[in-house]
Amino acid sequence: MPTVERPPDPGTALPFFVYGTLRPGEVNHGLFLRGRTASEEPATLPDAALYDGPGYPYALHRPGSAVVGELITAAPDAYGELLAALDVLEEYAGPGRPGNLYDRIAREALRPDGTTVRAWVYLASPPLARHLTQAGVEIPGGDWLRR
Structure with a gap:
């Protein structure tokens, strides 16, 4: 898993990189997300x-591959509520918690113009990532909408 130089300041509102059921449509x-x-x-x-999961996808760290998605910037007055709602949706209870389905990680996302932006992304928790690499079905091209 890539290292994050420093955790984001708790007061910093990072955008979200979404790649599955949170994408437009x-x-x-x-x-x-609407509104x-x-x-x-x-x-x-x-x-x-x-990787394909039961009803939704899982992204995991793999050098040399890429996942297609959207960069979502929350409305300033909705950020805290949205962060909490997404943590519940993604079954993320906090850093390193054993019951996490996903872990929320700060990673660099790449815009079409080549610029990068630090964003929150929900990656498969380590036990699930190990299982997926051994027995899961990878989505070719890393695009949930074209599976």
Whole structure:
């Protein structure tokens, strides 16, 4: 797993990199993001691979691969509420918690113009990532919408 130089300051509102059911047109986009975003733009997550799960995908760290998705910037007045709601949706209870389905990690996302932006991304927790690399089904091209 890539190292993060420093955890983001708790007061820093990072955008979110989304790659599955939170993407525009998918069910959780309407339920969780509609009306709570300031901007949405295409992006990729370098050094990550995408695996099919039961009903939703899992991204995990893999050098040389990339995941396709969107960079979501929350509306300033919705950030705290959105962060909490996404943590619940992604079954993330905090750093290193054994019950996490996903871990929320600060990673660099890549915009189409080549610039990078630090964003939150939910990656498969380490036990799940190990299982997926051994027995999971990788989504070719790393794009949930083209699976």
